[in-house]
Amino acid sequence: MNNHKAEMDPAVQREYWSPLLELSTQEVFALMLGERLDISPAPPCISDLDVTSMVGLAGSLCGLLTLRCSSTSAVLMAIKMLGTDATSAKGQMEDAVGEVCNMIAGNFKNKISGFGDTCKLSVPTVITGSNYNLCTLADDYTMEINLRFHENPLVISLQLNR
Amino acid sequence: MDNISVLIVDDSSVMRKIVERSLRQAGIDLSQVFEAGNGLEALAVLNERKVNLVLCDINMPAMDGLEFVKQLPKVENARGIPVVMITTEGSEGHVVQALSAGARGYIRKPFTSDQVKEHIVPVLAGNQ
Numbered sequence: 085m086n087n088h089k090a091e092m093d094p095a096v097q098r099e100y101w102s103p104l105l106e107l108s109t110q111e112v113f114a115l116m117l118g119e120r121l122d123i124s125p126a127p128p129c130i131s132d133l134d135v136t137s138m139v140g141l142a143g144s145l146c147g148l149l150t151l152r153c154s155s156t157s158a159v160l161m162a163i164k165m166l167g168t169d170a171t172s173a174k175g176q177m178e179d180a181v182g183e184v185c186n187m188i189a190g191n192f193k194n195k196i197s198g199f200g201d202t203c204k205l206s207v208p209t210v211i212t213g214s215n216y217n218l219c220t221l222a223d224d225y226t227m228e229i230n231l232r233f234h235e236n237p238l239v240i241s242l243q244l245n246r
Numbered sequence: 247m248d249n250i251s252v253l254i255v256d257d258s259s260v261m262r263k264i265v266e267r268s269l270r271q272a273g274i275d276l277s278q279v280f281e282a283g284n285g286l287e288a289l290a291v292l293n294e295r296k297v298n299l300v301l302c303d304i305n306m307p308a309m310d311g312l313e314f315v316k317q318l319p320k321v322e323n324a325r326g327i328p329v330v331m332i333t334t335e336g337s338e339g340h341v342v343q344a345l346s347a348g349a350r351g352y353i354r355k356p357f358t359s360d361q362v363k364e365h366i367v368p369v370l371a372g373n374q
Contacts, residue, residue, distance in 0.1 A: 115356035116264065165260055167267065176260050183258040186305075187355045190334025194354070201339030205305055207257060 108191035117164040124230035128237030137185035140206035147244035182208030251278035272363035285309030
């Protein structure tokens with residue numbers, strides 16, 4: 085079954101990937117933060133997303149996984165992960181969001197058949213601020229999942245080369 | 247599991263804290279916790295300190311976890327110390343690579359404290 089999927093046309097395979105990406109995200113939040121994310125009915129206002137974490141994928145699967153959220157959400161993630169207060173968590177915000185993005189990328193990669201050993205992940209990069217343009221060459225295929233974390237928007241995007 | 251000294255190697259300080267908390271939640275009594283941000287820093291710690299257990303990420307800058315495990319036998323203080331990988335790289339190939347290089351266990355992120363207990367307790371028991 086798994087081998088069969090790995091041999092399928094990439095476009096067909098990717099139909100299965102969006103629910104797996106959402107599951108990968110939900111698992112990371114459930115296991116590492118003790119939280120469940122809600123599905124957002126609509127995309128958020130971009131200016132609300134002032135923290136961006138990115139993990140690159142290279143090899144058999146080439147692209148970029150991004151997690152975008154508000155700084156309020158990012159601090160809350162650090163609070164939940166560290167079990168600490170907001171003051172202590174603020175200084176760990178970037179590290180926490182980077183690690184969440186890293187775990188989502190790894191968890192997703194491990195769920196899709198045939199890519200675990202042949203796709204490498206980069207260490208995470210985190211941008212703070214919303215006034216930027218992100219240009220990636222991996223723009224053949226994009227999937228985006230709009231979620232809410234404690235009523236704050238959180239967007240997971242996967243951009244891939246063919 | 248009493249008086250265990252541990253070295254936690256991960257480039258994320260948040261993850262190092264989570265791993266430490268998970269070990270405590272798993273009922274492991276930690277007497278000392280040392281931290282390192284990559285394999286090179288970990289080797290430097292082990293040159294100075296004796297520990298009972300090393301928990302190590304794979305994807306890290308400077309020196310990754312697989313290279314760290316390969317280098318470990320060269321450190322006199324570290325011979326025989328069990329290393330358990332704790333990483334997002336969960337493919338079968340990575341597990342085989344890590345175990346072949348000398349790791350004694352493998353935990354995939356994300357993880358629960360129950361999973362930490364399940365993997366770490368037998369490793370510590372086997373080393374006592």
